[in-house]
Amino acid sequence: MVSDKVTLAHGAGGKLSQELxxxxxxxxxxxxxxxxxxxxAQVQMGGQVAFTTDSYVVQPLFFAGGNxxxxxxxxxxxxxxxxxxxxxxxxxxxxIEEGFPIKDLKEIVATMRKMADEAGIYIVTGDTKVVExxxxxxxFINTAGIGDVIRGTHIxxxxxxxxxxxxxxxxxxxxxxxxxxxRHGLTLPDTVKTDCAPLCHMTKxxxxxxxxxxxxxxxxRGGVAAVLNEIAAASNCGILIDEDAIPIHEExxxxxxxxxxxxxxxxxxxxxxxxxxxxxAQGVLAVMQANKYGRDxxxxxxxxxxxxxxVGLRTAIGGIRVVDMPLGNIVPRIC
Amino acid sequence: MNKNAERxxxxxLVTEIKTMADKAGRKLRFMEVCGTxxxxxxxxxxxxxxxxxxxxxxxxxxxxxxxxxxxMDKAIAYAQHPDVxxxxxxxxxxxxxxxxxLGEAKTNGADIRIVYxxxxxxxxxxxxxxxxxxxxxxxxxxxxxTAAATVxxxxxxxxxxxxxLSAQKLVPPVMEALLSDAQVRVDGFILPGHVSVxxxxxxxxxxxxxxxxxxxxxxxxPLQILRALYRLVKQVVNGEAKxxxxxxxxxxxxxxxxxxxxxxxxxxxxxxxxxxxxxxxRSGLKMREAYKSYDIEAVMPLAVAELPxxxxxxxxxxxxxxxxxxxxxxxxxxxxxVPTHAIGPCMVSVEGVCAAWYKYGQGRFEYGK
Numbered sequence: 001m002v003s004d005k006v007t008l009a010h011g012a013g014g015k016l017s018q019e020l021x022x023x024x025x026x027x028x029x030x031x032x033x034x035x036x037x038x039x040x041a042q043v044q045m046g047g048q049v050a051f052t053t054d055s056y057v058v059q060p061l062f063f064a065g066g067n068x069x070x071x072x073x074x075x076x077x078x079x080x081x082x083x084x085x086x087x088x089x090x091x092x093x094x095x096i097e098e099g100f101p102i103k104d105l106k107e108i109v110a111t112m113r114k115m116a117d118e119a120g121i122y123i124v125t126g127d128t129k130v131v132e133x134x135x136x137x138x139x140f141i142n143t144a145g146i147g148d149v150i151r152g153t154h155i156x157x158x159x160x161x162x163x164x165x166x167x168x169x170x171x172x173x174x175x176x177x178x179x180x181x182x183r184h185g186l187t188l189p190d191t192v193k194t195d196c197a198p199l200c201h202m203t204k205x206x207x208x209x210x211x212x213x214x215x216x217x218x219x220x221r222g223g224v225a226a227v228l229n230e231i232a233a234a235s236n237c238g239i240l241i242d243e244d245a246i247p248i249h250e251e252x253x254x255x256x257x258x259x260x261x262x263x264x265x266x267x268x269x270x271x272x273x274x275x276x277x278x279x280x281a282q283g284v285l286a287v288m289q290a291n292k293y294g295r296d297x298x299x300x301x302x303x304x305x306x307x308x309x310x311v312g313l314r315t316a317i318g319g320i321r322v323v324d325m326p327l328g329n330i331v332p333r334i335c
Numbered sequence: 336m337n338k339n340a341e342r343x344x345x346x347x348l349v350t351e352i353k354t355m356a357d358k359a360g361r362k363l364r365f366m367e368v369c370g371t372x373x374x375x376x377x378x379x380x381x382x383x384x385x386x387x388x389x390x391x392x393x394x395x396x397x398x399x400x401x402x403x404x405x406x407m408d409k410a411i412a413y414a415q416h417p418d419v420x421x422x423x424x425x426x427x428x429x430x431x432x433x434x435x436x437l438g439e440a441k442t443n444g445a446d447i448r449i450v451y452x453x454x455x456x457x458x459x460x461x462x463x464x465x466x467x468x469x470x471x472x473x474x475x476x477x478x479x480x481t482a483a484a485t486v487x488x489x490x491x492x493x494x495x496x497x498x499x500l501s502a503q504k505l506v507p508p509v510m511e512a513l514l515s516d517a518q519v520r521v522d523g524f525i526l527p528g529h530v531s532v533x534x535x536x537x538x539x540x541x542x543x544x545x546x547x548x549x550x551x552x553x554x555x556x557p558l559q560i561l562r563a564l565y566r567l568v569k570q571v572v573n574g575e576a577k578x579x580x581x582x583x584x585x586x587x588x589x590x591x592x593x594x595x596x597x598x599x600x601x602x603x604x605x606x607x608x609x610x611x612x613x614x615x616x617r618s619g620l621k622m623r624e625a626y627k628s629y630d631i632e633a634v635m636p637l638a639v640a641e642l643p644x645x646x647x648x649x650x651x652x653x654x655x656x657x658x659x660x661x662x663x664x665x666x667x668x669x670x671x672x673v674p675t676h677a678i679g680p681c682m683v684s685v686e687g688v689c690a691a692w693y694k695y696g697q698g699r700f701e702y703g704k
Contacts, residue, residue: 315380317345
């Protein structure tokens with residue numbers, strides 16, 4: 001590269017744009033479909049298609065256990081997975097601030113490739129824009145994705161019925177804690193890092209084991225509390241969870257105590273909440289625990305007839321309190 | 336502790352509380368006067384566990400909530416001066432004054448910075464020598480020493496552009512005011528953990544003796560709170576009134592003399608206004624004459640025209656803070672007044688009584704009933 005920083009010319013469509021493409025982007029993403037370098041990719045899909053998009057503006061860009069690129073791939077892969085689809089193809093739009101180090105950009109796109117490989121998808125089309133210094137915060141990424149909906153599945157909150165079990169795939173709050181620690185300069189043990197991960201293989205196995213799973217959700221912004229409240233409202237059922245059953249790392253609880261947060265409201269990037277018919281719960285749990293991202297999965301509660309639209313939590317000492325919908329974004333720019 | 340063991344212990348304590356409370360032959364009412372206790376009680380679902388004849392009410396334990404409108408109005412007026420930088424704890428931003436809030440002032444261009452400690456104001460003052468940096472010194476005995484230490488540090492470092500807008504409050508005088516208020520009925524106090532670390536337990540002795548109302552200092556874990564409640568019920572049943580310490584690991588009878596000395600160097604007691612309670616004798620702190628040059632109100636008094644005239648709303652924060660009504664009895668609660676659009680300060684702070692009632696069930700604590 002001529003320069004070690006991204007310049008406005010890198011986004012201008014000329015020679016430097018081509019250089020950025022050939023020396024940074026293509027070596028990272030490269031795959032037969034992208035390498036065609038058409039204006040768009042042409043792909044073959046199986047039947048019903050799921051389609052989603054998300055933009056990533058996390059700050060800081062690099063944090064314990066990951067970076068914005070990891071989020072940009074896993075976030076969209078997981079959104080597709082939660083609809084009951086097998087993710088296939090992603091697009092990637094990069095909006096880069098003038099002066100952004102090429103070295104950092106290389107690291108970010110390399111991470112995107114690594115995650116795409118793990119998820120079994122291709123990044124097949126993309127776009128790069130550069131804006132003046134001060135007009136963006138380093139880099140923003142948008143990804144959109146499409147996937148094949150797994151036949152025989154029907155994910156919809158309306159399918160949630162009293163008696164169903166609620167399964168959580170593992171420890172909560174790790175991602176938010178890693179970001180908060182990075183932002184507030186808190187030094188945390190190496191064990192606290194983002195949980196960001198592609199969940200598509202686990203969800204596929206879950207749906208193959210139990211096609212009538214009613215709902216899958218990834219508890220990102222607003223955390224587990226927001227997901228449960230949304231489902232309680234949409235299904236017009238009550239939800240009762242058990243405080244003791246919810247896995248929280250001690251260090252994450254510590255960060256929460258210092259900064260005044262409740263882990264139930266903290267964002268996760270590699271977790272899923274499943275609403276499963278009671279007689280299939282153990283089977284689904286076993287499938288999840290066999291996957292490395294579901295090793296610590298457990299049943300955290302159930303759907304109830306009473307308290308429609310409400311989420312209750314049985315506290316460690318046996319009391320009950322309401323878990324309400326988070327008011328706003330407690331941690332801005334978490335993903 | 337093992338979680339099952341914790342649950343079993345809690346159940347055992349609740350049974351003991353019930354057995355003991357039944358002997359009283361009437362409904363008992365205990366008040367916590369610390370916002371952190373308020374939140375702990377809700378978070379653990381303690382109210383749900385207690386028998387019907389043991390009621391918990393929240394007193395004036397949240398510093399943001401007890402700070403009257405006129406203090407916020409002053410803070411906003413100072414914030415609007417172009418040569419002033421306000422430093423404050425984050426939860427003050429949304430507190431409504433008479434007409435607006437610091438958050439609104441910030442949106443409109445006022446220089447207001449969130450700090451985690453008053454000491455963070457010192458570097459800000461050094462970096463902005465042509466500005467007056469004003470820290471909003473709000474809080475109880477726990478925060479007064481750090482505010483005082485900030486003043487002493489500024490003096491030592493020759494920082495001349497750092498000031499306090501003080502509304503420091505003291506817990507024991509307001510407890511006394513509550514006890515002499517005929518509308519307030521309290522059978523005992525859950526005494527604050529953090530405040531007592533500084534003050535010690537001895538400071539409550541005269542009040543407990545004078546009004547014959549027991550008090551137990553305790554920590555913030557659910558079991559500690561339940562143990563304190565058991566001790567309170569037991570004292571009432573036995574006709575006793577003494578100060579007990581359920582938080583002996585951290586709270587000593589004499590408190591923390593170093594902190595007390597620092598506070599005492601900079602501050603002296605003064606009659607001060609509390610939201611909903613009016614002026615309570617010697618319940619606040621003002622800066623001593625020797626430190627007047629750090630008191631923004633002395634250095635840069637506001638003109639009357641800069642402050643709005645008082646307003647009236649249906650907000651019953653004043654009665655809520657005295658435990659006379661519970662939040663759902665306020666006509667605004669969960670209707671016009673919600674955390675995203677708070678009318679009263681008790682809905683603003685996370686430790687506010689109304690905010691806690693709202694968050695943990697909007698007043699409904701019987702899940703599913």
